[in-house]
Amino acid sequence: AQSVTQPDIHITVSEGASLELRCNYSYGATPYLFWYVQSPGQGLQLLLKYFSGDTLVQGIKGFEAEFKRSQSSFNLRKPSVHWSDAAEYFCAVGDPGGGADGLTFGKGTHLIIQP
Amino acid sequence: NAGVTQTPKFRVLKTGQSMTLLCAQDMNHEYMYWYRQDPGMGLRLIHYSVGEGTTAKGEVPDGYNVSRLKKQNFLLGLESAAPSQTSVYFCASGFLGRGRDTQYFGPGTRLTVL
Numbered sequence: 001a002q003s004v005t006q007p008d009i010h011i012t013v014s015e016g017a018s019l020e021l022r023c024n025y026s027y028g029a030t031p032y033l034f035w036y037v038q039s040p041g042q043g044l045q046l047l048l049k050y051f052s053g054d055t056l057v058q059g060i061k062g063f064e065a066e067f068k069r070s071q072s073s074f075n076l077r078k079p080s081v082h083w084s085d086a087a088e089y090f091c092a093v094g095d096p097g098g099g100a101d102g103l104t105f106g107k108g109t110h111l112i113i114q115p
Numbered sequence: 116n117a118g119v120t121q122t123p124k125f126r127v128l129k130t131g132q133s134m135t136l137l138c139a140q141d142m143n144h145e146y147m148y149w150y151r152q153d154p155g156m157g158l159r160l161i162h163y164s165v166g167e168g169t170t171a172k173g174e175v176p177d178g179y180n181v182s183r184l185k186k187q188n189f190l191l192g193l194e195s196a197a198p199s200q201t202s203v204y205f206c207a208s209g210f211l212g213r214g215r216d217t218q219y220f221g222p223g224t225r226l227t228v229l
Contacts, residue, residue, distance in 0.1 A: 020176060033216040035119050042198075043119075043220035044158075051215070090157060093213015101212040102167060102173055105157035 002027040004091050006106035013081050014114045021076040021109050023091030032094035033074040034103065035065055039087045047089075050074065061085070086113045117141055119221035121206050127227045128196045136191040136224050138206030146212045147189040148173075149181060151202040152223075158205060164189055165212055171218075196228045 003026045013019050025031060032051050036044040048059025055067040065076045074091060088110050092103040122137040138147065145166050150158040158171030164183040178200060180192045189208075193200060203225050207218040 004157075016120065036220075043222045044207075046217050048121055049217065058207050089160075092158075092214070096215070100147065101171070102150075102160040102163050103158075103218060104174075105150075105159070107155055107157040 002031060002093055002095060002104050004093055004104055004106035006089075006091055006109050008109045009107070010110045010112065012112040012114055015082050016096055019076075019078045019081045019085070019111070021089050021091075021111070023074045023076065023106060025072050025074065025091075025093050027072075027093065027095075029097065030067075030069060032096060033065075033067060034092040034094070035059065035074075035076050035085050036090045036092060036105075037061075038090065038108075044090065047076070047114070081111075081113055083113045083115070086111055117208055119208055119219050121204075121224050123224060124222065125225050126162065127167040127229065128193075129229050130197060132190070132196050133194050134196065134226075135193075136204055136206075136226075138189045138191070138208075139187055140189075140206075140208040140219070140222060141187065142208065142210075142219065143186070144208035144210055145186075146208040146209045146218075147183065148209075149179070149191045150205045150207065151175065152205060153202050161191065161204075164176065196226075198228045200226065201228045202226060 005024045035047040091106040148163045149161040162181040167186040206221040209218045
């Protein structure tokens with residue numbers, strides 16, 4: 001069964017500093033890859049997605065992510081964080097092959113922004 | 116265009132009570148999903164539907180039933196609620212399945228079972 005690992009439960013970053021959130025997946029083939037963000041008390045919003053092609057993908061709110069097949073990783077980055085980026089971030093994968101539909105999510109990384 | 120809406124937003128049940136959560140989408144999506152979110156667990160798929168009149172089990176289906184009688188609605192039922200079902204429930208929908216396109220999420224329903 002496919003799985004998604006987000007190694008960092010919490011990350012604290014100073015406002016204006018750069019950010020990298022890690023995501024590793026375990027799957028036989030390359031799955032569809034996603035990053036979602038969840039603000040407190042809210043639903044999930046898609047930041048970006050990767051299906052194929054250019055391994056560096058741009059998303060909303062200044063985020064980008066890089067797919068590295070050799071490392072089975074899809075890390076999320078932002079050059080300069082803003083206080084409004086404080087939220088929960090989820091990496092997710094979709095199975096392009098058989099099995100159940102839906103997404104498999106990591107457990108999330110809670111981002112704290114220091115002033 | 117309201118997107119994905121969920122009713123109710125909050126609910127408290129006693130063990131053994133039943134309830135139905137309603138999800139509605141106005142984007143004409145074929146695919147609809149119910150997830151539950153527990154602290155430190157991320158989101159886990161309960162049931163899903165690939166079109167009107169169809170339903171299928173996800174990762175954690177036990178204790179839940181679903182129905183998709185109309186394309187725009189996806190209902191999640193708890194026949195006999197248990198404290199282990201205390202969670203935040205999210206509905207999502209999309210044009211394509213298997214994560215091939217964006218899944219749009221509702222705002223969630225916070226359920227507490229005493």
